[in-house]
Amino acid sequence: MDSLRREAQSDAGLEVDDLLETWRLLDIEERLEAFMDLPRDQAEDFFLELSAREEYELIHAMPAGQRRSWMRLLPPDDAADVVQESEDSEREELLGLLDDPTRREVRALLAYAEDDAGGLMNPRYARVRPDVSVDEAISYLRRQARATLESVYYIYAVEADQRLAGVVSFRDLFSAAPGKTIRDLMVTDLVTARDDTDQEELGRMFAQHDLQAIPVVDGEGHMKGIVTVDDIVDVIQEEATEDIQKIGGTEALAAPYLETGFTSLLSKRVLWLAVLFLGEMITASAMGRFEDELGRALVLGLFIPLIISSGGNSGSQASTLVIRAMALGEVTLGDWWRVVRREVMQGLIMGLLLGVLGFARIEIWQQLFHTYGEHSLLIATTVGLSVMGVVTFGTVSGSMLPFLLRRVGLDPASASAPFVATLVDVMGIVLYFSVASLVLRGTLL
Amino acid sequence: MDSLRREAQSDAGLEVDDLLETWRLLDIEERLEAFMDLPRDQAEDFFLELSAREEYELIHAMPAGQRRSWMRLLPPDDAADVVQESEDSEREELLGLLDDPTRREVRALLAYAEDDAGGLMNPRYARVRPDVSVDEAISYLRRQARATLESVYYIYAVEADQRLAGVVSFRDLFSAAPGKTIRDLMVTDLVTARDDTDQEELGRMFAQHDLQAIPVVDGEGHMKGIVTVDDIVDVIQEEATEDIQKIGGTEALAAPYLETGFTSLLSKRVLWLAVLFLGEMITASAMGRFEDELGRALVLGLFIPLIISSGGNSGSQASTLVIRAMALGEVTLGDWWRVVRREVMQGLIMGLLLGVLGFARIEIWQQLFHTYGEHSLLIATTVGLSVMGVVTFGTVSGSMLPFLLRRVGLDPASASAPFVATLVDVMGIVLYFSVASLVLRGTLL
Numbered sequence: 074m075d076s077l078r079r080e081a082q083s084d085a086g087l088e089v090d091d092l093l094e095t096w097r098l099l100d101i102e103e104r105l106e107a108f109m110d111l112p113r114d115q116a117e118d119f120f121l122e123l124s125a126r127e128e129y130e131l132i133h134a135m136p137a138g139q140r141r142s143w144m145r146l147l148p149p150d151d152a153a154d155v156v157q158e159s160e161d162s163e164r165e166e167l168l169g170l171l172d173d174p175t176r177r178e179v180r181a182l183l184a185y186a187e188d189d190a191g192g193l194m195n196p197r198y199a200r201v202r203p204d205v206s207v208d209e210a211i212s213y214l215r216r217q218a219r220a221t222l223e224s225v226y227y228i229y230a231v232e233a234d235q236r237l238a239g240v241v242s243f244r245d246l247f248s249a250a251p252g253k254t255i256r257d258l259m260v261t262d263l264v265t266a267r268d269d270t271d272q273e274e275l276g277r278m279f280a281q282h283d284l285q286a287i288p289v290v291d292g293e294g295h296m297k298g299i300v301t302v303d304d305i306v307d308v309i310q311e312e313a314t315e316d317i318q319k320i321g322g323t324e325a326l327a328a329p330y331l332e333t334g335f336t337s338l339l340s341k342r343v344l345w346l347a348v349l350f351l352g353e354m355i356t357a358s359a360m361g362r363f364e365d366e367l368g369r370a371l372v373l374g375l376f377i378p379l380i381i382s383s384g385g386n387s388g389s390q391a392s393t394l395v396i397r398a399m400a401l402g403e404v405t406l407g408d409w410w411r412v413v414r415r416e417v418m419q420g421l422i423m424g425l426l427l428g429v430l431g432f433a434r435i436e437i438w439q440q441l442f443h444t445y446g447e448h449s450l451l452i453a454t455t456v457g458l459s460v461m462g463v464v465t466f467g468t469v470s471g472s473m474l475p476f477l478l479r480r481v482g483l484d485p486a487s488a489s490a491p492f493v494a495t496l497v498d499v500m501g502i503v504l505y506f507s508v509a510s511l512v513l514r515g516t517l518l
Numbered sequence: 519m520d521s522l523r524r525e526a527q528s529d530a531g532l533e534v535d536d537l538l539e540t541w542r543l544l545d546i547e548e549r550l551e552a553f554m555d556l557p558r559d560q561a562e563d564f565f566l567e568l569s570a571r572e573e574y575e576l577i578h579a580m581p582a583g584q585r586r587s588w589m590r591l592l593p594p595d596d597a598a599d600v601v602q603e604s605e606d607s608e609r610e611e612l613l614g615l616l617d618d619p620t621r622r623e624v625r626a627l628l629a630y631a632e633d634d635a636g637g638l639m640n641p642r643y644a645r646v647r648p649d650v651s652v653d654e655a656i657s658y659l660r661r662q663a664r665a666t667l668e669s670v671y672y673i674y675a676v677e678a679d680q681r682l683a684g685v686v687s688f689r690d691l692f693s694a695a696p697g698k699t700i701r702d703l704m705v706t707d708l709v710t711a712r713d714d715t716d717q718e719e720l721g722r723m724f725a726q727h728d729l730q731a732i733p734v735v736d737g738e739g740h741m742k743g744i745v746t747v748d749d750i751v752d753v754i755q756e757e758a759t760e761d762i763q764k765i766g767g768t769e770a771l772a773a774p775y776l777e778t779g780f781t782s783l784l785s786k787r788v789l790w791l792a793v794l795f796l797g798e799m800i801t802a803s804a805m806g807r808f809e810d811e812l813g814r815a816l817v818l819g820l821f822i823p824l825i826i827s828s829g830g831n832s833g834s835q836a837s838t839l840v841i842r843a844m845a846l847g848e849v850t851l852g853d854w855w856r857v858v859r860r861e862v863m864q865g866l867i868m869g870l871l872l873g874v875l876g877f878a879r880i881e882i883w884q885q886l887f888h889t890y891g892e893h894s895l896l897i898a899t900t901v902g903l904s905v906m907g908v909v910t911f912g913t914v915s916g917s918m919l920p921f922l923l924r925r926v927g928l929d930p931a932s933a934s935a936p937f938v939a940t941l942v943d944v945m946g947i948v949l950y951f952s953v954a955s956l957v958l959r960g961t962l963l
Binding site: 118122214215216226243247248262276279280281282283284285301302303304305306307309310313314316317318320321322323326329330331332335338339342343345346347349350351353354356357360361364367368371372374375376377378379381382383385386387389390392393394395396397398401403404408411412415418419422423426427430431434444460464494498502 | 563567659660661671688692693707721724725726727728729730746747748749750751752754755758759761762763765766767768771774775776777780783784787788790791792794795796798799801802805806809812813816817819820821822823824826827828830831832834835837838839840841842843846848849853856857860863864867868871872875876879889905909939943947
């Protein structure tokens with residue numbers, strides 16, 4: 074019997090997951106209809122699996138009379154996320170659906186920026202006074218557990234004035250002698266976040282310290298709530314996705330790729346492409362200055378794509394490495410000198426290797442097919458030296474631009490790519506024709 | 519008194535963190551010396567904060583007689599990570615330092631691939647038989663807590679044959695009537711991982727279900743261990759870092775940027791740069807076929823960088839979007855047709871807009887500076903049409919290549935960039951000169 078019941082339940086569980094996938098392909102009216110067709114308990118499990126955006130859209134779409142029980146199903150931090158997703162004009166109505174104490178908590182959460190610890194934290198956590206005994210604490214927590222707690226992994230010892238005094242893990246509380254006090258057990262060497270700590274920093278704190286939850290305190294050390302690691306997993310995924318999309322030359326998407334509307338996707342891509350395009354137009358002007366040289370030595374034109382792309386590739390490689398190291402907190406502004414020394418050497422060596430490759434390619438083709446005429450050695454020298462210069466320049470400027478951008482308060486991830494691309498392309502052309510006019514003077518030029 | 523003691527402890531705690539930062543700048547001998555100078559309790563806290571690599575290096579560097587207590591300080595999953603970092607020849611020696619039961623657990627963990635759930639899981643978790651009462655379970659757990667548990671967030675109900683029957687959260691156990699059984703309380707609709715589930719998939723499971731821990735079972739449903747979300751935070755950061763570095767055209771680094779050795783960093787960068795460089799050499803051959811056209815209409819040369827970079831930018835934008843969506847599980851192989859329809863339209867519209875921009879730029883310059891001579895309108899048409907074509911081609915091929923690469927079993931993140939770049943650059947040149955020969959025939963060509 075029992076195992077049959079379990080199997081039935083387990084099947085239902087699998088259905089919810091499968092359902093979620095097909096459900097996400099529907100438009101909002103179909104979504105609501107399918108949702109309302111579910112048995113209540115399954116619908117509740119389903120609802121709690123959704124993103125804040127999807128929860129909001131369902132609530133927004135359903136008849137007003139049915140909204141309350143769904144809003145009240147959510148813990149305060151999730152309810153606040155749903156309210157964040159709503160239009161300003163709907164906020165008060167949604168808040169009105171909550172019970173009074175929860176509404177107060179949600180309002181307090183809404184006062185924080187969405188990306189800060191204050192906006193991510195849950196105001197319900199396991200708290201005791203430092204001077205109660207282990208047995209008292211356990212029986213107190215047994216009474217409080219269902220009503221108030223999201224996470225019972227840590228118990229926070231909070232003084233009468235709401236200052237955070239220490240933390241006891243559940244494991245320690247559980248295994249301690251019954252008569253000891255919380256103060257005897259608690260760890261006071263705490264990792265805490267401020268309510269204005271941003272979520273990227275929070276992600277780093279969790280990754281570094283391997284904690285299940287981090288308490289959030291205000292400037293005076295008063296306990297405000299906790300951020301749990303399961304909420305941070307989403308945040309870390311999101312932050313990485315944003316950086317990847319920005320590095321790829323898109324504004325960060327607000328929703329998954331397939332769920333982003335066509336025009337919304339278009340507007341987030343076309344803007345950066347247009348900025349890059351306008352930047353690259355400078356290359357046409359730069360080339361214009363060398364039209365005479367090009368006319369006298371047409372062969373130079375053949376290698377322009379190679380020169381340009383070598384600079385662009387080395388630049389985007391270096392800037393990506395530095396941007397990610399900055400996002401992980403591995404490299405800070407103060408490290409710029411260490412990075413520049415390293416990148417000058419890396420750039421020179423890579424430039425040398427690619428330069429030799431370029432030189433060899435031209436000479437080998439010349440031997441095989443006599444492609445480049447009597448001055449092939451000089452052409453190969455021009456290309457080799459230019460590649461070396463442009464790779465070095467690309468590497469160094471690619472690694473330094475994220476520092477400059479962060480220094481002036483811009484996001485290195487979103488602005489580095491276009492700057493590096495334009496800078497390196499224009500420099501590449503100028504360098505190439507300058508080297509050519511030195512090497513080929515008196516022969517081709 | 520008490521508050522003084524707390525403050526002193528808290529200061530010591532801050533020192534450990536500060537110490538960690540400066541300590542990481544030292545070489546290994548200096549590191550060991552500084553570490554050995556710490557008071558024992560502080561050294562232990564410090565040791566547990568380190569990465570597996572750093573823990574291994576310390577243990578490797580210290581006199582053999584001191585290694586045992588440090589290896590034994592580690593929980594089994596972390597001890598396994600340290601053994602993973604060691605040379606093959608040292609493995610048995612390190613394993614010999616552990617006590618017998620832990621060694622068996624660590625050996626079992628080492629049999630799994632490092633990136634699979636089996637390699638990440640902890641074999642110690644809170645387990646009870648399904649038929650014990652709530653009160654029995656609580657007092658049992660109180661006895662077991664310190665010795666065996668890493669995480670007590672969930673209690674796993676395991677049948678006598680080791681099959682996982684269900685899960686009770688600590689909160690539910692705690693707030694339940696004392697006489698109920700675990701079977702009454704347990705949830706049987708479980709999210710479980712297989713021991714060979716890979717870590718990227720685990721990360722998605724945690725992000726989707728907001729769980730604190732996921733149980734790991736073998737093919738017969740036998741409980742093997744748990745993976746906790748705090749271990750997954752590192753994994754998600756690592757996976758994202760790998761993808762970002764690959765998209766940026768580097769092999770994934772094994773250590774933070776500043777800690778990666780100079781030659782190791784160089785080798786991970788130069789290889790892809792060289793592959794890209796060799797690919798781009800094809801552009802020189804492609805251009806070679808149009809040398810005559812270029813000689814007759816030198817003005818065409820001015821826009822080569824613009825054409826090439828427009829294709830490259832739109833291609834890398836599209837491939838980055840698709841690669842990230844694939845990594846997050848938002849897009850699967852079966853979605854290729856939806857993606858291609860979407861990207862054809864996106865590419866056409868973006869191409870149209872950039873083409874108009876290019877056309878306008880040339881005509882405006884012509885009006886202002888008479889830069890492009892009597893056929894400026896035809897030149898502007900050539901550039902506009904080519905930009906439109908190359909942006910559409912770049913967008914579509916950039917979005918489809920990750921599908922192709924994954925289909926044949928390659929990692930889309932590491933291989934898309936060079937393929938897209940070469941493909942789009944060569945196509946861009948061919949397209950540009952083909953359009954030119956149509957539009958400019960009888961005038962410039």
